[in-house]
Amino acid sequence: MAVYTDxxxxxxxxxxxxxxxxxxxxxxxxxxxxxxxxxxxxxDAGRFILTVYEARTHEKDLPFFLxxxxxxxxxxxxxxxxMPARDGDLYKRVRGKPAAIVLFLKGMSVRRPSVAxxxxxxxxxxxxxxxxxxFSEARVNDLGQSCWAAMFxxxxxxxxxxxxxxxxxxxxxxxxxxxxxxxxLPGGVIHADFFPxxxxxxxxxxxxxxxxYFACTxxxxxxxxxxxxxxxFEADGSLNVTAARALVAGYGAERPLSKAxxxxxxxxxWGAAMRxxxxxxxxxxPAPDGALIKPHDPMQYERKLAVHRAAFAxxxxxxxxGAAE
Amino acid sequence: MAVYTDxxxxxxxxxxxxxxxxxxxxxxxxxxxxxxxxxxxxxDAGRFILTVYEARTHEKDLPFFLxxxxxxxxxxxxxxxxMPARDGDLYKRVRGKPAAIVLFLKGMSVRRPSVAxxxxxxxxxxxxxxxxxxFSEARVNDLGQSCWAAMFxxxxxxxxxxxxxxxxxxxxxxxxxxxxxxxxLPGGVIHADFFPxxxxxxxxxxxxxxxxYFACTxxxxxxxxxxxxxxxFEADGSLNVTAARALVAGYGAERPLSKAxxxxxxxxxWGAAMRxxxxxxxxxxPAPDGALIKPHDPMQYERKLAVHRAAFAxxxxxxxxGAAE
Numbered sequence: 345m346a347v348y349t350d351x352x353x354x355x356x357x358x359x360x361x362x363x364x365x366x367x368x369x370x371x372x373x374x375x376x377x378x379x380x381x382x383x384x385x386x387x388d389a390g391r392f393i394l395t396v397y398e399a400r401t402h403e404k405d406l407p408f409f410l411x412x413x414x415x416x417x418x419x420x421x422x423x424x425x426x427m428p429a430r431d432g433d434l435y436k437r438v439r440g441k442p443a444a445i446v447l448f449l450k451g452m453s454v455r456r457p458s459v460a461x462x463x464x465x466x467x468x469x470x471x472x473x474x475x476x477x478x479f480s481e482a483r484v485n486d487l488g489q490s491c492w493a494a495m496f497x498x499x500x501x502x503x504x505x506x507x508x509x510x511x512x513x514x515x516x517x518x519x520x521x522x523x524x525x526x527x528x529l530p531g532g533v534i535h536a537d538f539f540p541x542x543x544x545x546x547x548x549x550x551x552x553x554x555x556x557y558f559a560c561t562x563x564x565x566x567x568x569x570x571x572x573x574x575x576x577f578e579a580d581g582s583l584n585v586t587a588a589r590a591l592v593a594g595y596g597a598e599r600p601l602s603k604a605x606x607x608x609x610x611x612x613x614w615g616a617a618m619r620x621x622x623x624x625x626x627x628x629x630p631a632p633d634g635a636l637i638k639p640h641d642p643m644q645y646e647r648k649l650a651v652h653r654a655a656f657a658x659x660x661x662x663x664x665x666g667a668a669e
Numbered sequence: 670m671a672v673y674t675d676x677x678x679x680x681x682x683x684x685x686x687x688x689x690x691x692x693x694x695x696x697x698x699x700x701x702x703x704x705x706x707x708x709x710x711x712x713d714a715g716r717f718i719l720t721v722y723e724a725r726t727h728e729k730d731l732p733f734f735l736x737x738x739x740x741x742x743x744x745x746x747x748x749x750x751x752m753p754a755r756d757g758d759l760y761k762r763v764r765g766k767p768a769a770i771v772l773f774l775k776g777m778s779v780r781r782p783s784v785a786x787x788x789x790x791x792x793x794x795x796x797x798x799x800x801x802x803x804f805s806e807a808r809v810n811d812l813g814q815s816c817w818a819a820m821f822x823x824x825x826x827x828x829x830x831x832x833x834x835x836x837x838x839x840x841x842x843x844x845x846x847x848x849x850x851x852x853x854l855p856g857g858v859i860h861a862d863f864f865p866x867x868x869x870x871x872x873x874x875x876x877x878x879x880x881x882y883f884a885c886t887x888x889x890x891x892x893x894x895x896x897x898x899x900x901x902f903e904a905d906g907s908l909n910v911t912a913a914r915a916l917v918a919g920y921g922a923e924r925p926l927s928k929a930x931x932x933x934x935x936x937x938x939w940g941a942a943m944r945x946x947x948x949x950x951x952x953x954x955p956a957p958d959g960a961l962i963k964p965h966d967p968m969q970y971e972r973k974l975a976v977h978r979a980a981f982a983x984x985x986x987x988x989x990x991g992a993a994e
Binding site: 352353354367368369370371372373374375376384386448449450451452453454455456546547 | 677678679692693694695696697698699700701709711773774775776777778779780781871872
């Protein structure tokens with residue numbers, strides 16, 4: 345949760361003058377999203393979220409994210425597309441920062457997803473991959489497998505401080521990924537952060553996805569692997585096999601996985617755990633003064649790494665995810 | 670801004686089961702209010718704010734606040750009344766804390782009130798005092814003049830650290846209030862925190878007031894004096910006389926001030942500055958770990974104290990507030 349940027353009524357008025365959405369009737373900072381500032385904005389024209397993009401979202405990437413959201417909405421995917429300004433721009437500036445107005449979406453995220461939620465989440469992810477087919481723009485995954493060695497560099501001591509010997513284990517994992525990472529899987533736009541807090545449900549059904557600000561181009565099955573880690577682990581660090589199978593089945597019901605994709609899931613899930621372990625390790629440390637959020641504990645993903653490392657070594661992962669079926 | 674209490678979907682579901690407001694359709698923590706946690710809650714029945722009462726709002730006072738809000742709404746005052754639970758209770762519990770569901774109000778607060786806003790704010794405060802006439806419950810003002818000596822006790826060193834000699838000045842002020850504080854002014858329910866962030870406007874007109882969690886029984890003109898300090902000072906610490914006169918005139922147009930009330934305004938404004946100086950002094954210090962809000966700087970109110978002290982001594986305050994007219 346985060347509201348970083350404070351916007352005055354005068355600043356809002358100036359910003360709104362660039363859009364054709366009427367007068368603001370209500371405006372409240374909301375605790376949603378960890379990388380940007382979000383505000384509930386009600387105007388004569390409806391209800392919206394005003395998102396102010398903070399340092400973590402690079403302005404050079406905004407056209408990709410925002411045109412993707414428009415494409416997805418135009419192709420029937422339930423997401424929050426940006427409202428164009430009077431001059432057609434998809435974002436403008438407020439207090440010197442880029443900012444967009446997107447539709448307000450109904451729906452609620454779930455804290456502890458049930459097996460049924462996992463199945464629906466898988467379905468929602470597959471719908472996203474299908475809706476994005478034909479979207480012509482691309483964005484390199486700058487947190488992808490080829491970047492992990494560079495992301496880890498300089499953080500070895502922090503890893504060993506978390507757990508003695510962890511740096512060597514992580515380095516060995518990264519070396520394994522360099523040898524074994526699957527190539528040539530079906531690719532396209534991935535959400536790359538399809539976590540429970542970014543997925544809305546209504547009456548138990550997938551309703552919408554938000555926070556596309558890590559979206560990029562990569563193997564589609566890797567997006568599913570990210571979800572396996574985000575949705576299917578218990579608080580005690582164990583994988584809920586029933587939930588994992590439901591997620592994969594929900595995905596496959598909308599977009600059947602190829603044999604190669606199913607076979608790749610165990611290492612993709614292991615690698616997806618590495619990606620989130622590494623960014624959490626980078627962010628780990630004392631929170632700066634005035635910080636509204638605490639960094640996520642990297643050890644949560646260290647345990648997921650260990651689960652997938654063991655499952656990959658034993659071949660058990662193929663069974664876990666239904667890939668051997 | 671603040672969201673202190675985190676509520677899971679399961680906790681929300683349990684809480685909502687006590688109300689007859691349908692299913693939750695959207696739920697977001699919002700950055701509003703400094704003493705409590707607030708959430709935007711949309712259900713089949715409409716839009717609401719769920720307020721979770723944190724330590725600063727004492728549960729013993731909730732029946733006064735909530736029945737007052739219902740009374741005010743029933744008497745036409747634009748505020749956010751609590752929605753009764755199925756059993757008629759005005760609040761229930763979530764995560765062990767008292768929590769109420771109140772109507773969502775349209776309208777926006779202003780950061781830098783214009784003279785016209787001050788006039789409207791005065792009108793909105795007078796409407797509140799009139800709407801509350803006949804409300805039979807009472808709550809002692811536990812931050813009122815009789816408490817200031819006790820509120821200051823133990824904080825002398827902190828005052829002197831802010832400004833050498835300040836402790837003696839404050840002690841002398843408090844002694845002056847004990848001698849000079851006006852008695853017998855018309856009393857009733859006061860909001861006691863009618864600051865710009867608690868007052869909503871629509872199209873430049875007063876639209877609603879929120880955050881009644883300091884409401885209590887005291888002199889009505891003291892409430893106006895609190896507003897003078899909150900609405901009519903420039904960033905440089907000077908009183909905007911035009912704004913102050915507009916606020917008093919806006920109030921008087923709805924509820925004419927008696928001669929005694931007008932004459933008392935200079936010392937009431939001086940005392941109102943003391944009340945906010947003292948609570949800010951009490952709260953002043955390093956923010957605790959994980960705090961979402963920073964304490965207000967007491968020196969802002971030290972400057973207001975100085976302005977009113979001088980105006981009272983010179984008799985100039987009577988002119989400033991139009992009390993001599």
